[in-house]
Amino acid sequence: MTTHHSIHPLDAALALSSSHSEGAGQYTGHTSPAYWNMVGPFGGITAATLLQAVMQHPDRLGEPLSLTVNYAGALAEGPFTLQATPVRTNRSTQHWTLSILQAGADGAPVVTTTATVVTAARRETWGAADTPMPQVPAPAQCKPVQPAFRSEWLQRYEMRPVTGALPEQWDDSGDTSLSQLWMRDAPARALDFCALAALADVFFPRVWLRRARQVPAGTVSITVYFHAGADLLAQTGTGYLLGQARAQEFRNGFFDQTVQLWNEAGAMLATSHQIVYYKE
Amino acid sequence: MTTHHSIHPLDAALALSSSHSEGAGQYTGHTSPAYWNMVGPFGGITAATLLQAVMQHPDRLGEPLSLTVNYAGALAEGPFTLQATPVRTNRSTQHWTLSILQAGADGAPVVTTTATVVTAARRETWGAADTPMPQVPAPAQCKPVQPAFRSEWLQRYEMRPVTGALPEQWDDSGDTSLSQLWMRDAPARALDFCALAALADVFFPRVWLRRARQVPAGTVSITVYFHAGADLLAQTGTGYLLGQARAQEFRNGFFDQTVQLWNEAGAMLATSHQIVYYKE
Structure with missing residues (x-):
């Protein structure tokens, strides 16, 4: 009898290898068919991959606080190079670019994505939730779509809408952009910073809801602020x-x-913002 | 009789000179005493200065869409070097790092600030305001503080609070972070993208309001999304x-x-987000 311990698709997608001969902070990865979107990888997996490079970097101090990803061009299927550089380290924050x-048509490298990350030391302080979790039915009461x-x-995601699912008719009758x-990840997987970064980007383009019209749309830039430390992520585990x-x-x-993301206990884990291109 | 046309303090602060001998996109500037904050320049003026370099760059296409600034270290009083590089130009967007x-203690250059900018071509489309301007008294009915x-x-700013001015007593009795x-600029100045970027950062640290306690605080990273094009900024002019x-x-x-910023006519000009360090 053989026991198969298969790797989670998220961990497979986030696999990066570092090549010391290429210089500090240079990694190689490969796009994942498991997270493929219409014309390239799901934006959330690209964000998570950039953060993964910081998490793996030997010089990293602290935990992710802020991540901004600019989608300059769609990644093509295949290998890519990722460069992560700590440009300034302070007492409580560290700044990364x-x-x-990827190789372009002529073989020369082309920038597909740029990003900045700030990692930081968290400490015990006074705190407060100024945007409490809305009262909604529990996950078990909401049907998976x-x-x-x-x-x-x-x-790769289990989604149980409370409100703001996609319209059943694309009839231009939309009146709200709220979802x-x-x-959570499918299959379930313990939450970490990379998984959280990807989850901040799972929402359909708001124009589809507000307009009830399916038009071409794509994220141009996303920023994620991490309010949770590793302890709170560990407590959240595989919960919704x-x-x-x-x-x-x-x-x-x-x-x-x-965007706001809370765990089931009502703790705010992350807030996020993005600017999205749409065409109609 | 002599007529004096004095330069506006904002324009003086944003003055950058490009040095072709130093390479494309390299500019030199100088911190402005007119926008000095406690331990360095007002964060908004640094954001505006970075955007100014993009606005001046001969290769720029389109108008500002997104700006993220990471405050890695306070600028010291004196000259600085600013590098602006267009790393990817597409049909409708252009991505900048x-x-x-500044020279550090040993004379070697130190990164004080990193940023990314996206410029974009705006076109006529269906649009909608999903966060209308709240109903508030007109500027003339609100006293300047x-x-x-x-x-x-x-x-350098005329501020007329509607709600959420600083507490009169620092007694830990705060209950909201809303302001x-x-x-507008003081003296009044026609709005442009750089002025708008700076205005997105004029708000006092929210912890001062929510806590009614004045504690050390400073922006770590700010993102501004520009919803207005040059036409709408021109219409807004010197209005509030x-x-x-x-x-x-x-x-x-x-x-x-x-943060949300509307003009007096109720048009959303920009939305913004920041993550801020506080100590207590």
Whole structure:
């Protein structure tokens, strides 16, 4: 009898190898078919991969506090190079700049993604939740939805909408951009910073809801602020997160989206914001 | 009779000179005493200066869409070098990485600030305001406040609080982090992208309000999403902006702050977010 311990798809997708001969902080990875979106990888997996490089970097001090990812171009299927550089280390914060490169049509490296990360030392202080978790039914009371369209990455998440699921009719009758849903990795996996970064980006483009029209859309830039430390992530374990997303303004081909993520106990784990391109 | 056309303090602070001998996108500037904060320049003026380099860059295409600034270390009084690099240009977006450097104690350059900017081509599309401006009294009905403490940059802004002014007693009795105020440059100056970027950062640390306790605090990272194009900024002119700021979570020495900025006509000009260090 053989026991198979298969690696979780998220961990497989986040696998990076460092090449010391190439210089400190240079990693190579490979896009994951398990997290493929329409024209490239799911944006959340790219964000998680950048953060993973920081987590693995031997010079890292502290835990993730802030992550900004700019999607300059879609990654092509295949290998990529990731450069992570700590440009300044202070007493309580460390500042990182990152980029992902792939060979372009002529073989020369092309920047597909840029990012900045701040890691920080957390300490016990006075604290307060100024945006408490909304009162919603428990995860078990909310039915899981089947993926709304054929993108492989949707299979990697269990989503149980509370409100703001995709419209049943694409009839331009939308009136709100608010979504609330319980969610976690599928199969379930203990939460860590990289998984949390990816979960901050699982929401459908708000224009689809607000407009009840499915138009081309893609994240241009996302920022995640981590309010949880490793202890709180460990407590959250494989539990569900409540995610809430809404847009603030749709104008001239771009809208923004604000996100909050709480664990089942009502602790705020992360807040996030993104600016999204849409076309119609 | 002589007519004096004095330069606005904001324009003086944003003056950058490019040195072609130093390479494309390298600029030199000088910190401005007019925007001095407690231990360095007002964060908003640093954000505006980074954006100014992009605005001046001969290769720029499109208008600012997104700006993220990471405050790695306080700038010292004196000259600085600013590097702005367009790393990828697409059909509708252009991605920039930026940094500010100053000579450290040993004379070697030290990174004080990193940033990313996305510029984009705006086009006419369907649009909607999903966070309408709150109903508040007009600017003339709100009294201007005198600067609450001795920081020179506070003299550069006219602020007329609607709600959420600083507490009159620092007695730990705070119960909200919400502020709404009318504001503009002082003296009045026609709004542009750089001025708007700076205005996104004028709010006092939310912990001071929520806690009614004045503790050391400083922005670690700020992101501004520009929803207005140049036309709308020109229409706004020297009018007031309504700024609204609130925190979502205070935990372990860091809190976040979400911001919306509308013009007097109720058009959303920008949304912004920041993560702030606090100590107590």
